[in-house]
Amino acid sequence: MSTIDSILRETRVFEPTDEFKRKATISGMEAYNQLCDQANEHYAGFWGELARERITWKKMFTRVLDESTPPFFKWFDDGVLNVSYNCLDRHLAQLANKIAIIFEADDGQVTRVTYAELYRRVCQFANGLKSLDVKKGDRVVVYMPMSIEAVIAMQACARIGAIHSVVFGGFSAKSLQERIIDAGASVVITANEGMRGGKAVPLKAVTDEAIGLGGCDGLRKVVVYQRTNHGCAQWNDERDIWWHKLTEGQPETCEPEWVNAEDPLFILYTSGSTGKPKGIQHSSAGYLLGTINTMYWSFDYKPNDIFWCTADVGWITGHSYVTYGPLAVGATQVIFEGVPTYPDAGRFWQMIETHKVTTFYTAPTAIRSLIKLGADLPNQYDLSSLRLLGTVGEPINPEAWMWYYEVVGKRRCPIIDTWWQTETGSHMITPMPGAVPTKPGSCTLPVPGIAVDIVDESGAPIEPGKGGFLVIKRPWPSMVRTIWGDPERFKKTYFPEEFNGQLYLAGDSAHRDENGYFWIMGRIDDVLNVSGHRLGTMEIESALVANPLVAEAAVVGKPHEVKGEAVVAFVVLKKSPESRDEAQQIAKNLREWVSHEIGALARPEEIRFGDNLPKTRSGKIMRRLLRSLAKGEQITQDVSTLENPGILQQLQEAVN
Numbered sequence: 131m132s133t134i135d136s137i138l139r140e141t142r143v144f145e146p147t148d149e150f151k152r153k154a155t156i157s158g159m160e161a162y163n164q165l166c167d168q169a170n171e172h173y174a175g176f177w178g179e180l181a182r183e184r185i186t187w188k189k190m191f192t193r194v195l196d197e198s199t200p201p202f203f204k205w206f207d208d209g210v211l212n213v214s215y216n217c218l219d220r221h222l223a224q225l226a227n228k229i230a231i232i233f234e235a236d237d238g239q240v241t242r243v244t245y246a247e248l249y250r251r252v253c254q255f256a257n258g259l260k261s262l263d264v265k266k267g268d269r270v271v272v273y274m275p276m277s278i279e280a281v282i283a284m285q286a287c288a289r290i291g292a293i294h295s296v297v298f299g300g301f302s303a304k305s306l307q308e309r310i311i312d313a314g315a316s317v318v319i320t321a322n323e324g325m326r327g328g329k330a331v332p333l334k335a336v337t338d339e340a341i342g343l344g345g346c347d348g349l350r351k352v353v354v355y356q357r358t359n360h361g362c363a364q365w366n367d368e369r370d371i372w373w374h375k376l377t378e379g380q381p382e383t384c385e386p387e388w389v390n391a392e393d394p395l396f397i398l399y400t401s402g403s404t405g406k407p408k409g410i411q412h413s414s415a416g417y418l419l420g421t422i423n424t425m426y427w428s429f430d431y432k433p434n435d436i437f438w439c440t441a442d443v444g445w446i447t448g449h450s451y452v453t454y455g456p457l458a459v460g461a462t463q464v465i466f467e468g469v470p471t472y473p474d475a476g477r478f479w480q481m482i483e484t485h486k487v488t489t490f491y492t493a494p495t496a497i498r499s500l501i502k503l504g505a506d507l508p509n510q511y512d513l514s515s516l517r518l519l520g521t522v523g524e525p526i527n528p529e530a531w532m533w534y535y536e537v538v539g540k541r542r543c544p545i546i547d548t549w550w551q552t553e554t555g556s557h558m559i560t561p562m563p564g565a566v567p568t569k570p571g572s573c574t575l576p577v578p579g580i581a582v583d584i585v586d587e588s589g590a591p592i593e594p595g596k597g598g599f600l601v602i603k604r605p606w607p608s609m610v611r612t613i614w615g616d617p618e619r620f621k622k623t624y625f626p627e628e629f630n631g632q633l634y635l636a637g638d639s640a641h642r643d644e645n646g647y648f649w650i651m652g653r654i655d656d657v658l659n660v661s662g663h664r665l666g667t668m669e670i671e672s673a674l675v676a677n678p679l680v681a682e683a684a685v686v687g688k689p690h691e692v693k694g695e696a697v698v699a700f701v702v703l704k705k706s707p708e709s710r711d712e713a714q715q716i717a718k719n720l721r722e723w724v725s726h727e728i729g730a731l732a733r734p735e736e737i738r739f740g741d742n743l744p745k746t747r748s749g750k751i752m753r754r755l756l757r758s759l760a761k762g763e764q765i766t767q768d769v770s771t772l773e774n775p776g777i778l779q780q781l782q783e784a785v786n
């Protein structure tokens with residue numbers, strides 16, 4: 131049974147336990163509906179009250195929502211605040227000695243920092259950045275391993291009003307270079323190496339390579355955190371500076387830079403339908419409010435929780451639910467440097483037991499791979515501290531959901547399947563765990579205040595059961611503000627003309643069942659979701675055709691048991707391989723090539739060579755056919771418009 135079939139037939143419903151419900155922030159459907167009604171009736175009042183309550187302002191705002199220049203919405207825009215102040219300073223009176231971060235390194239070593247220590251270290255590093263002449267509005271690229279220092283780097287930027295742009299440590303030199311250039315960054319913060327699964331990741335060397343590619347003209351300084359005892363292969367005395375040298379002797383306080391609510395907090399690049407990643411720009415106050423609300427609502431945050439989100443800070447999930455949300459509410463959180471399978475597939479369960487984790491948030495792909503490696507493993511650990519589970523990043527198949535629910539959560543813990551995006555900043559659709567009954571595979575109902583709908587091509591609402599475009603009908607505080615340096619692209623991509631520029635187009639298709647529950651079906655654009663990571667097919671195609679052997683390439687996704695989706699590349703070589711061996715060797719080289727151009731996450735699972743690609747007479751590549759070929763389906767589509775039907779058989783057989 132395919133995933134979609136099994137989702138459509140899913141009828142199991144799970145209510146929260148009475149105990150969970152009794153203590154929950156939003157307790158019961160009535161409370162949930164009441165919040166939704168309030169938001170509906172007094173939209174600005176609803177958000178304004180939350181913003182007044184949950185954010186500490188330097189100067190209170192007087193306007194909630196400015197809709198005068200859609201889709202460039204402004205929230206709380208005459209308010210003044212500092213996000214780092216909200217994450218650190220305001221906790222010092224009550225929580226100075228509370229543990230903020232429990233960091234577990236790849237090798238199992240544990241380091242704890244209190245709120246007071248974290249505050250001091252952020253201030254010192256912020257002063258260090260200032261000594262490098264980093265000012266409000268400057269862009270700082272963070273290319274770091276998972277570490278306390280990564281959080282410090284981001285918080286320090288927020289403290290001085292600099293705009294960080296975190297680049298995931300698995301991205302290649304070329305991807306890093308493109309982001310440094312697009313953001314116009316003046317400083318890069320990196321580490322000599324990172325450690326993952328016992329292997330060193332040479333972050334500084336990749337940074338050197340990125341800068342060596344040229345074009346990073348505004349870049350003045352590279353700050354290097356020394357994670358391991360190894361030195362750096364290259365060192366540029368004028369440009370490079372060790373983290374510990376930079377912070378040495380710096381004062382342990384640093385007056386925050388008070389910024390306007392709408393001043394950008396960060397840029398985070400994500401893939402879209404074109405070859406060029408988009409710099410998603412987020413605001414300060416609205417974004418912060420989104421993360422705080424969802425900490426209280428979706429994660430039902432309580433002061434004695436031990437919160438663990440396994441996402442890397444290189445992704446939006448790590449921004450909202452590692453660096454900002456948990457600190458803004460004063461939580462104790464676990465941060466993990468390594469990978470779930472090292473030293474063995476019990477690592478997550480071991481860590482939950484050791485640190486008495488109450489709230490665990492991970493990706494379906496991790497769950498699926500751990501089921502494969504040891505469906506019984508969780509039973510060897512004491513997981514009784516858990517009270518809430520969450521998933522993010524891709525649809526979760528009901529089988530994986532049930533395993534998570536029964537084997538990990540022992541049927542006690544609600545699962546929040548959280549649908550959201552880099553662009554939305556915080557959760558959009560997910561069950562409020564003490565209220566909304568869950569169904570395996572559905573992200574259920576919207577977060578209060580979020581106006582989600584499903585529409586057809588003309589923007590008209592669609593009846594339950596039918597698939598359509600997932601849209602958001604009203605602006606919300608943590609929404610993307612623009613694409614860095616490209617407001618036109620922002621408008622065209624997210625508020626298309628077809629919908630009169632009135633609806634936010636998420637880029638996903640979905641349907642709703644008879645209870646109004648949302649079921650996400652997948653992307654509607656040329657974006658793949660590989661292990662919960664967004665990848666543009668065009669980005670991979672551009673990387674492939676940049677190889678001197680390649681004449682043409684088309685990339686599609688195919689369903690994959692663990693990764694959700696896997697990359698399949700159809701490639702036309704300039705010179706056909708003469709033997710099977712040669713073809714395999716070239717395929718191997720091309721995989722390495724893509725890894726080197728973009729990052730290992732984009733490496734094609736499968737490469738097929740052909741003399742040509744299936745094209746219409748007007749020269750358009752028929753991607754639908756390629757998707758069928760990749761899935762191994764019989765071609766039943768009409769191929770009469772195909773210029774070269776003979777090519778199909780060739781591509782069917784040429785798997786490498």
Ligand code: WTA
Binds near residue numbers: 526
């Ligand atoms: C997909 C990650 C189904 C979706 C926070 C979306 C999901 C894209 C879910 C955003 C979910 C995310 N169920 N699909 N719970 N969560 N997605 O920007 O296609 O990395 O558009 O943000 O991931 O990915 P992004």
